[in-house]
Amino acid sequence: MELPKVIQIKVVGDACTGKTSLIERYVTGNYNEALKATVGADFHNKTVRMDGSEYQVQVWDIAGSYRSHQNITVQFFRKSHAVMVCCNASQDNYIDHVKEWRDMVTDFAGEDVPCVLVMTQIDRYTPARNWQDDFKGFVPFDGFFQTSAKDDVGVAETFRELIRMAFDYLGSRRMTTPYNRGSSSVPFEESVRLDSFRQSQKKSCCKK
Structure with missing residues (x-):
């Protein structure tokens, strides 16, 4: 069985x-x-x-509003090849919410699908700290990354690693062997963006 030509990455979070x-x-x-x-x-x-070979990486941006959080269903996670859970330490109860999102990934995408935790907006915190310690012992993830879209810190590295995990995951399915969680080493090259798709309207929100 060949790898699919479209690799689906789902990005979720509050x-x-x-x-x-x-x-x-x-x-x-x-x-x-x-x-x-x-x-x-x-x-x-x-x-x-x-x-x-060329592959399309399809990066899904799923609404994090309270209503969407409660009503999100299996179709959003269908055919997920890797998932990114985003969180922001400035939000109340963010650790509990991360656990809820992680459980949702397991329930709807599957427990074997690679899933990483991404701390966003680290440019807002001085000095920076290691938030990974907040999640030790109760939330299983395949990686932890700290990013700032504003300052362009850690963004490309995070996506590249998650895409490598997706390729490894798909390769393990092709070989009918369990996905081996850990460091991934599949090389690939990025090219230009092909297009974007809007399945929804946008509404104003706080700054990212």
Whole structure:
């Protein structure tokens, strides 16, 4: 069985954690403080090359509003090949919310799908600290990253690592062997953005 030509990355997390800004920074290289909140779901495509073949990476931006959080269903996570859970330490009860999102990924995407935790907007915190310590012992993730879409810190590295995990995951499915969680080493090249899709309208929100 060949790898699918479309690799689906799902980005989830509470509202106003900067998911859209993170995706825009990765896909277009730009940062826009005036971005509006996602309602429903959007996706952006980016081309990557692996082993001489081109693949579309489809990065889904899923609304983090309270209503969407409660009513999110299996179709949003269908065919997920990797998932990114975003969080912001300035929000109340963010650790509990991270656990809820992680449980949702397990329930709807599957427990074997690679899932990483991403701390966003670290430019707001001086000095920086290691938030990873807040999640030790109770939230299982395959990686932890700290990012700033505004300052372009850690964004490309985070997506590249998650895409490598997705390729490893798909490769393990192709070989009918369990996904081996850990460091990934699949090389690939990024190309230009192909297009973007809007499945929803936008509404104003806080700055990302």
